[in-house]
Amino acid sequence: MVNLLEVLKKEIVPAEGCTEPIAVAYAVSLAAELVEEEITGIELFLSGNIIKNAMGVGIPGTGQTGLPIAAALGAVVLRSHRKLEILSGLTPGELAKATDILERKLLEVELKDTPEKLYIEARVRSKNHTATAIVAKEHTNVVLLAKDGKRLEPKRDKADCEESHTLDPEVYSVSLEEIYEFIQTTPFAELSFLLEGARMNKAISEEGLRGEYGLQVGRKMSQQSALNLFGADVANRIIAATAAASDARMDGSAMPVMTTAGSGNQGIACTMPVIALAELLGKDEETLARAMALSNLITIHVKHYIGRLSPLCGSGIAGGVGAGSGIVYLMGGTLAQIKHSIQNTIASTSGMICDGAKPTCALKISTATNAAIQSATLAMNNISPSLNDGVIFEKVEDTIKNMETLVQEGLAATDQAILNIMLSKGAASS
Numbered sequence: 101m102v103n104l105l106e107v108l109k110k111e112i113v114p115a116e117g118c119t120e121p122i123a124v125a126y127a128v129s130l131a132a133e134l135v136e137e138e139i140t141g142i143e144l145f146l147s148g149n150i151i152k153n154a155m156g157v158g159i160p161g162t163g164q165t166g167l168p169i170a171a172a173l174g175a176v177v178l179r180s181h182r183k184l185e186i187l188s189g190l191t192p193g194e195l196a197k198a199t200d201i202l203e204r205k206l207l208e209v210e211l212k213d214t215p216e217k218l219y220i221e222a223r224v225r226s227k228n229h230t231a232t233a234i235v236a237k238e239h240t241n242v243v244l245l246a247k248d249g250k251r252l253e254p255k256r257d258k259a260d261c262e263e264s265h266t267l268d269p270e271v272y273s274v275s276l277e278e279i280y281e282f283i284q285t286t287p288f289a290e291l292s293f294l295l296e297g298a299r300m301n302k303a304i305s306e307e308g309l310r311g312e313y314g315l316q317v318g319r320k321m322s323q324q325s326a327l328n329l330f331g332a333d334v335a336n337r338i339i340a341a342t343a344a345a346s347d348a349r350m351d352g353s354a355m356p357v358m359t360t361a362g363s364g365n366q367g368i369a370c371t372m373p374v375i376a377l378a379e380l381l382g383k384d385e386e387t388l389a390r391a392m393a394l395s396n397l398i399t400i401h402v403k404h405y406i407g408r409l410s411p412l413c414g415s416g417i418a419g420g421v422g423a424g425s426g427i428v429y430l431m432g433g434t435l436a437q438i439k440h441s442i443q444n445t446i447a448s449t450s451g452m453i454c455d456g457a458k459p460t461c462a463l464k465i466s467t468a469t470n471a472a473i474q475s476a477t478l479a480m481n482n483i484s485p486s487l488n489d490g491v492i493f494e495k496v497e498d499t500i501k502n503m504e505t506l507v508q509e510g511l512a513a514t515d516q517a518i519l520n521i522m523l524s525k526g527a528a529s530s
Contacts (some may be wrong), residue, residue: 104282104529107397110333111360112297113184113359114300115184116184116188118331118349119362119363119364120157121159122186124150126235127234128513129174132176132223135225135226135231137224140206141208142172142175146210148516149168149410150409151519152168152515152522153456154456154467155458157327158353160190161190161195165328167209170207172202172207173248174197178198184239186245190354194515203241213488214313218236218408219236221234230248232246236410237408242254253398260499272401273398273401275386276401276439283391283393284390289423292389295385297358297367297392298371301357304356305342306344308344308345308349309341313344314346314350314351315347315463317339318341320338322336322364328367337380338469340376341373342368342372343463346369347459349365350459353459360419361408362414365414365457366432367419369415369419369468371392371395374388377427377430378391378430387430391400391426391429395426398425399422405502407428407507410454410515411518412511413453415468416465416467417445417450419427419468420448420472420475423469424464427472431480433476441476441479443496444475444479446491446499450491452467452468456522501526
């Protein structure tokens with residue numbers, strides 16, 4: 101059997117802040133550490149998807165949004181070894197230095213003409229040196245480091261080597277039967293590490309329910325008042341808890357989240373409904389860990405076909421599919437019913453676009469969570485779409501693979517159209 105435990109450990113990692121701007125900070129930090137002098141200029145060459153996902157999201161510890169402050173902080177903090185937690189422990193002094201870089205107009209950003217959806221090229225200049233760092237395909241995958249035109253070998257410790265190890269694509273196209281067998285038969289001790297992600301994501305959910313973050317989707321859904329049409333039933337408590345985590349994360353909370361397949365929102369979308377339902381049902385830690393393994397692996401599986409960065413909302417579609425699967429498992433459903441839930445969720449959410457990382461991600465995640473609960477409920481009653489329904493095929497694996505066709509053939513120009521619309525707002529206001 102393919103090593104699905106290795107997949108989980110590679111694809112589920114902590115991050116502080118939205119992964120795209122944080123990956124930019126990471127790349128800038130890698131280059132800035134090489135010049136070892138006062139920085140006189142920073143140039144960024146970014147793929148459209150990176151720009152799209154970094155424009156409107158809050159940056160932890162800054163009270164600011166967007167790409168510029170994240171990039172400038174990368175030049176200041178010089179903590180590339182922290183990777184996606186690079187901004188953890190940010191100080192007021194570091195923020196002041198980053199703000200100074202922006203005020204002195206030392207940062208330039210350009211769109212890179214590249215087929216890579218995830219591409220970050222950071223060039224940092226000082227009086228005597230120039231350094232370049234390129235991150236591509238994955239958020240911490242360093243493909244080039246150079247100083248003064250001379251290519252350098254990135255420093256790697258044992259953890260780096262394990263993380264950067266490329267898994268066989270066969271692992272990501274594994275069958276649902278193999279995933280189900282894995283989560284049923286793997287010793288609990290080997291899956292227990294997932295519970296740290298449960299604690300992490302629940303903590304930021306609780307923060308989102310307490311604080312006035314973003315659009316306060318989760319908070320307002322959970323507050324009983326004459327202005328709230330939602331009740332306090334199980335479904336709405338699950339939706340509110342999940343949306344609240346995204347509210348806090350997208351508005352710049354400094355609390356970490358456990359990401360899935362390169363995205364914190366995907367991690368939230370596929371795990372928080374499972375975490376919340378397990379708590380409401382009084383499930384033990386072992387059952388929760390197995391349900392989380394299932395929801396994460398199915399999210400990763402669907403994401404393999406949608407793409408690392410995509411015109412489709414990975415949190416809404418892949419995360420929703422994963423969440424629905426985990427819900428069915430917690431309710432005692434069978435593999436056949438898990439498949440029904442996947443078909444139902446894709447039939448419901450397959451058209452959800454990704455228009456960047458920003459506070460309204462919480463709205464999309466709440467919609468996807470509702471779809472996951474609805475889909476799981478129908479699945480537990482053995483209801484599923486038929487071959488005659490839209491993009492749904494008789495075999496659930498074929499339905500999932502259709503998402504790849506939809507992205508590559510049907511939505512080839514969608515990312516550019518979305519980015520053009522987003523950028524036009526700046527032009528209209530200038």
